[in-house]
Each structure stands twice: as structure tokens, then as C-alpha cells.
Amino acid sequence: MFWSPVVAAAALGAVSVVAAPAASAAGGGIAVMSAAAVASFTPYAKFASAAYCPANKTRTWTCGSNCQATPGFIPHASGGDGxxxxxxxxxxxxxxxxxVVVGHEGTNPHELLPLLTDGNIVRRNLDPSLFPGVPSSVEAHSGFQDAHAKAAKDVLAAVQEALAAHKTSKVILVGHSLGAAIAVLDAIYLPLHLPSSISFTAVTFGLPRIGNSAFADYVDAHAHLSHITNKADPIPTIPGQGLGFAHPNxxxxxxxxxxxxxxAGHDNPNTECSTGAVPTIFSANLADHDGPYDGVTMGC
Structure with a gap:
């Protein structure tokens, strides 16, 4: 879950008039995915869902059905308090x-602090101590940056440990909702602090918009990202385009x-894509936010 229904509806209503352009001939660039391509995302969804479980459960990989569905997983570190x-x-x-897999939890709507994080939509430059060399034109949601920063150094240390232990050069970043935003920030943070021989892939679910168009362009140029959106979920349409936010490819x-x-592209307005499918609050269905994503519903 990302925001409570009341908060999400209010936010969507505030920006929907300017957030989503109407579908038109300019909204092309779509292609139906094969069954095999769809099925390839199922493990990522299970790992993203497992991130909602408490740290003591993921540390021992005893987090219920999602852990049972991913046998053999070797946990190295976990943290956070939800x-x-x-x-x-x-x-x-x-x-x-x-x-190596890094999973980040989405918002728990029963806790106040994550809701305040989601609502802190003022954009600012990325912290140069975490993101050295990123251009000053790149701006991102303050709340998402704050949430990412709290665990960034611990996650980096754990990734370094796991890479060394398993002699691999692949890192996968997953998350849903707020966790999706943190995973995307990780996808541009971690490569700045790890050898260039390491490859990074981010697969996210219900991703809100994180930053401005320069941020989206930076992600396109420096990260390999797939972000899955579900039906009439309003969360990927906020914060609105009218507030200067944009999705990456x-x-x-x-x-x-x-x-x-x-x-294809940023915020494709075709009605078969999220921006076109949810042009106003009256088109939205918050129940779609948690999935299912090829049979996987987010949550512990």
C-alpha cells in the first residue's frame, strides 16, 4: 500500500486535471507482451512483496508464501522498522x-511517518554525498530521497558483502509503491559506489513519479528499469505532470x-498505459495498487 485512500484521492484530485494528457495519435508506441515475457516478471514480484515483511522475517527468510515460493534464497542483511x-x-x-537482490518495503498506511514521507512532494537536488557527480538539473521528491537515505549506506555495505560472498556481478532492485521509488533511487545510487563491472536492474511495481524530466532522463541513461503498473491504479499518476514530475522509460x-x-517513452498517454488509463480521479481504482501482478498481490 502507498497512501491511504483519502490521501491518495485528495492528491490525485488536486492534480488530475493537469497531470494526464488525453490519449491521442501521439500516444502510440505500445506492444503486447508475450506470455513468456510476462511470466519472467513473477520472481521479481514475489521478492518485492516479501519486502513488506518485518526485518526479522526476511533475515531468516521465513516470510510466508513469498519466501516459500523463492526457495534457496540466501539472506545477508535486513533492516528498517516499517x-x-x-x-x-x-x-x-x-x-x-x-x-544479489535488494528489496524495499512500500508504505504501511497504518503508520504516520511513511504517509508524511509520501506527502513531502517538494523537489530538490540529489544529495551530492550519496549521488556524487549527478547534474544539478536533476531533482527528485524530497520525501522519497529522505526515505532512501535512511538505509542507503547499510544497503550498500550489505550489497558489497553479498557480491563478494557469491562472486556474482548482478544486482536486482525491487520494490512496490514507496519501495519502488527507493529501489529506483538505489539503481542510480549503488553504481556510483560500486565497480563498473557490476550490472544493475530495477523492477518495480506501482511506481509513483519520483522526479523532474531531467531525473527521468538520468534514469534512462544510467539504469535498466522496468516499472509495472496495474489497470486503474492512481499511484503511478502522482505527483502530477503539472507539478513538474515525469516517469522514466x-x-x-x-x-x-x-x-x-x-x-514506450515517458508517461505514454495511450489508454493502454497508466497515464492514459487514469486521466482523472473518476477513472482511478486504488484497489488496483496492490495488484495482482501476474498473480502476486503485494503485502506480507
């Missing part, structure tokens, strides 16, 4: 992804028929 700091974990998956949208559509 309130001031989102839960996170780092481990190695030898079975499905053959990579890489959207895969689940339409009302449950087909998966690859959507």
Missing part, C-alpha cells in the same frame, strides 16, 4: 535471478483484460 525507516533486505537468489502496463502492454 515506520521511520522502511523495511529492506539484501540477499542472493541462486535459483531464479542468479543475482520502461513502463509495462496491465490493462483491464489482464494483457501486459509495453509502453
Amino acid at each position: 515506520d521511520d525507516e522502511q523495511y529492506w533486505y539484501v540477499g542472493y537468489d541462486p535459483t531464479f535471478l542468479e543475482a 520502461g513502463e509495462k502496463h496491465i490493462d483491464e483484460s489482464n494483457a501486459w502492454i509495453a509502453c
